[in-house]
Amino acid sequence: MTPPAIVARARQVGLDLIAIADHNSAGNVGAVKAAARGSGLEVLAGMEVETREGVHVLCLFDESGPLGALEQQVHAHLPLRENDPALFGPQPLLDEQGQVVGECTRLLLTAADLSLSQVCRAAADLGGLAIPSHVDRKGYGLLGVLGMLPADLELAALEISPRLTAQAACRQYPSLRGKVLLGGSDAHRLEQMGQPHTLFRLQAPTVGELRLALRGEQGRGCLGLEGGTA
Amino acid sequence: MTVAEMVEQLGLQVRAGTGRLDRPVTGGHVGDLLSSVMAKSAQGQVWVTIQSHPNIVAVAALLELAVIIVVEGVEPEPATLARAQEQGVTVLTTTMGAFETVGKLYQLGVH
Numbered sequence: 001m002t003p004p005a006i007v008a009r010a011r012q013v014g015l016d017l018i019a020i021a022d023h024n025s026a027g028n029v030g031a032v033k034a035a036a037r038g039s040g041l042e043v044l045a046g047m048e049v050e051t052r053e054g055v056h057v058l059c060l061f062d063e064s065g066p067l068g069a070l071e072q073q074v075h076a077h078l079p080l081r082e083n084d085p086a087l088f089g090p091q092p093l094l095d096e097q098g099q100v101v102g103e104c105t106r107l108l109l110t111a112a113d114l115s116l117s118q119v120c121r122a123a124a125d126l127g128g129l130a131i132p133s134h135v136d137r138k139g140y141g142l143l144g145v146l147g148m149l150p151a152d153l154e155l156a157a158l159e160i161s162p163r164l165t166a167q168a169a170c171r172q173y174p175s176l177r178g179k180v181l182l183g184g185s186d187a188h189r190l191e192q193m194g195q196p197h198t199l200f201r202l203q204a205p206t207v208g209e210l211r212l213a214l215r216g217e218q219g220r221g222c223l224g225l226e227g228g229t230a
Numbered sequence: 231m232t233v234a235e236m237v238e239q240l241g242l243q244v245r246a247g248t249g250r251l252d253r254p255v256t257g258g259h260v261g262d263l264l265s266s267v268m269a270k271s272a273q274g275q276v277w278v279t280i281q282s283h284p285n286i287v288a289v290a291a292l293l294e295l296a297v298i299i300v301v302e303g304v305e306p307e308p309a310t311l312a313r314a315q316e317q318g319v320t321v322l323t324t325t326m327g328a329f330e331t332v333g334k335l336y337q338l339g340v341h
Contacts, residue, residue: 053283054262115283115307138265146285147264152309 001190002098003028003035010041013194017205019184021046021058024078024108026071027093030064034096042205048133049074049119050111056133056140057116058159059123062207066126073122074112081107116146117153129207129214134161134186135176136169149175156214157182162196162228180214183225196228231255231338233297233320236276240324240334242299246311247320255296258340260332264289271295276340278328282306287313287321296320301328 010018020029020043029045036043045067046060061067083091088109093102114122116132123130135158138144142158149155157180160169166181182198201221202209213220234251237244244251256274261267262281271277273294279286282304290298298314300306303325306314314321324331335341 053281138263144265145263146283147268147289148285150283150285151288152284 001188002094003031003096004098005190006032006193007036007039007041007043009190009193010036011039015041015194015197017042017044017200019044019046019058019060021048021060022108023048024050024071024074024110024112025091025104026064026067027091027102027104029067031094031096033064035098044205044207047071047074049114050140051116051119052111052113053116054111054140054145055116055142057119057123058131058133059119059128060131060207060210061123061126061128066128069126070122070128074114074119075106077113078106078108079110079113081110083107083109116142116150120153120155127207129156129210131155131157131159131182133159135159136164136173137161143173143175156180156211157222159183160225162186165228166225180222181225182214182222183228194227196225198225199223231340233276233322236297236335236338236340237322239338240326240331242322242324245300245306245321245323246314247297247318248315249318250320253296253320255340258332258335259295260328268293276335278331278335280304280328282310284310284313286310287317287319290314290319291317297322299324299331301326301331 020032026047033043044060045064049057082105091104092100095101120130132142135142160181160183170177183196185192187193200213213222233253255276258276259271260278262279271293274296277295277298280302297320299322
């Protein structure tokens with residue numbers, strides 16, 4: 001999944017807006033944003049953070065700057081361990097042409113010593129959106145790990161995994177009724193990209209617009225989840 | 231045995247829910263995945279976990295567990311302790327790991 005291939009595939013399957021959200025890392029976001037320039041595809045700067053509790057949270061920003069600040073905080077709270085490429089695969093850093101320009105050597109495949117609340121607050125303080133990932137998954141999903149939605153956490157939206165439609169998710173998890181649900185492919189391979197996806201009505205492809213859309217304010221809206229194999 | 235006896239025998243710290251140390255402990259459960267704990271634990275059990283999130287109080291209250299032991303020196307979040315005190319859920323801590331804690335509980339006859 002090189003930056004040019006991601007951009008080409010996204011356009012091929014009809015996507016207008018994607019987020020790059022690697023696990024505990026923002027290292028390749030800039031390259032994808034650069035590769036997307038002039039293509040008609042917009043790319044949000046994201047990261048999927050693993051919290052202390054073992055919950056995955058999508059943190060989305062417009063630009064790499066604020067995302068980088070969050071990445072610094074996350075990395076400051078990761079255990080000091082090196083990645084083992086033989087066990088976990090390589091962690092290459094690429095440029096916008098897809099050439100390898102470096103390697104991230106720290107172990108990213110673990111939890112940051114930051115609570116779910118702390119991660120959400122940190123993202124919000126930096127102007128980003130925090131959306132718990134695949135909440136229906138037993139592994140790393142908010143409902144699986146914490147049993148129920150936390151009482152005092154204000155969430156703009158919740159992501160459900162590709163295995164469920166929004167309707168099925170609300171049937172299985174009544175606490176999701178009335179919540180804003182969204183979903184994406186969570187693609188780890190090019191072929192997975194595009195299904196499912198979420199439709200939004202926005203005036204611009206920005207986090208600010210998404211925030212309005214998730215609240216249904218000022219004519220923006222989240223129009224629902226589509227596609228997938230559910 | 232009661233929670234108070236368990237605290238004494240294992241040298242545990244009482245961090246919240248001091249009002250119900252007389253509760254009997256009728257079994258145990260270990261787990262950090264709360265959805266699984268909700269499905270598998272039972273009333274009156276001691277729950278051993280490294281989770282420190284306030285939701286552990288909700289789970290313990292819901293399942294009417296006797297007590298929670300947060301192990302490995304993990305510090306329960308302030309909101310967790312506050313909620314536990316409010317709801318009368320007893321939260322204990324220890325620097326012992328989960329394995330040692332459960333082993334000792336089992337030896338004391340908790341099962």
